[in-house]
Amino acid sequence: MIKFNKATTAFCVFAMTTLGFAVSASAQKYKTAADTVKLNKEYGEVTLEISKLNSKLIAQQNKTAGYQSKSASTAQDAVTSAQGSKETASTATNGNVGDAKKAMKQARKANNQANDAKDAMDNQKDNVKDMKDLNEKIDRKKQKLADLDKQRAAIMALTAPVVKQQ
Numbered sequence: 001m002i003k004f005n006k007a008t009t010a011f012c013v014f015a016m017t018t019l020g021f022a023v024s025a026s027a028q029k030y031k032t033a034a035d036t037v038k039l040n041k042e043y044g045e046v047t048l049e050i051s052k053l054n055s056k057l058i059a060q061q062n063k064t065a066g067y068q069s070k071s072a073s074t075a076q077d078a079v080t081s082a083q084g085s086k087e088t089a090s091t092a093t094n095g096n097v098g099d100a101k102k103a104m105k106q107a108r109k110a111n112n113q114a115n116d117a118k119d120a121m122d123n124q125k126d127n128v129k130d131m132k133d134l135n136e137k138i139d140r141k142k143q144k145l146a147d148l149d150k151q152r153a154a155i156m157a158l159t160a161p162v163v164k165q166q
Helices: 006-026 033-094 097-159
Strands: none
Touching: 033 097
């Protein structure tokens, strides 16, 4: 078993702490007061990107209600058409060509409406996915803003005048 004395332990703690601060400081993109112009420009660009993403998110949220009502109504229409097609097909079994044509027409209509209902459900799923993606992008941009705020605070701490107490 290795025994460490207090001096060795203190040195290790000091070295690790110094290394940690050095790594975090080197990760900063903006480090000096001269970089504040670039930092402010990037901050403005990121803020603008967030507002654009929020606008897109609101548009997607507004589409959600339309997709939900469309998928519900097209599904109901498909069921109604299928029932009508089934009834017409049962009367067409008597051999009347007109009834058979009518049954085929209603069957196509029911099939088209079922496809419309499927498309509406797919649109709704895509919309939910798009909203999730937009929320993730917004979260990443907000994290970037927080990082820029930290860098700004670090620059301000370095450039703040030292006030002597008397």
